[in-house]
Amino acid sequence: MRKSMLILSLALMLLTACEANDPTTKASGxxxxxxxxIEPHNPEQAEQSGDVVVLLEGIRNRDKWNTFMKNVKKKHQDQIRVTKYTIEGGSIIHELIYDGTAIQFTYDDSRDLYGSKQGMKTDTCKGIGxxxxxxxxxxxxxxxxxKEEDAFSISKR
Structure with a gap:
């Protein structure tokens, strides 16, 4: 009986440890x-994935951006991916995760022909102005x- 309780306790501890290290769980909750x-990450695929898509001719899924902004103003946790496309068609991906107090920002220009090729960049910002x-x-x-104040912008209209 003692042996089974010990094994059960160890199994529970392992499951708890695995859950705590789950990469899909953000520190923000x-x-x-x-x-x-999905590659190639074209505007149609990005839009279907729920990204806010910024093209030269306009913004798709603007309603998702507006919802994100409302949640930031109310200090409610939210996250959003914004994919911007260059004149040449390269995608630059921005992921913003708001935890109720700060924004964790990730910038990836590795799919852009003229990108830095240095991998993803991350930053923590206090808000949006x-x-x-x-x-x-x-x-x-x-x-x-x-780190950088000018790493992200999106048209208000």
Whole structure:
């Protein structure tokens, strides 16, 4: 009887340890992983995956961005992937995970012909603000970032 209790206890500890190290569980408490990126990551596939897609001619899935912004303002946890496409058609992927106090930001330009090829970059930012360009366009930007202030922007309209 003692032996079975010991084995059961060990099994429970192992299961608990495996759950704690699950890579889909974020430190922020958000447990939903981003959808897998299907190659080639074209705008149609990105849109179907639920990404906010930024093209020269406009933004697709803008409603998802608006929902994310509302949740940030209410301090509710949320996450979003924004895929931007260059003139040449290369994709640059931004993943933002908001934990209720800060935004964990990941930037991946490895699919862009002119990207850095240095792999993913990450940063932690305090929030999202707005910035006006010289041409008068208003953009959402990440603010209070530990590394780079200009790593992400998306048109407000």
């Amino acid at each position: 958000i447990t939903q992983a981003f959808p897998e990126i 707005t910035m006006k360009s010289e041409q008068g366009h208003i953009f959402y930007v990440l603010t209070g970032c530990e």
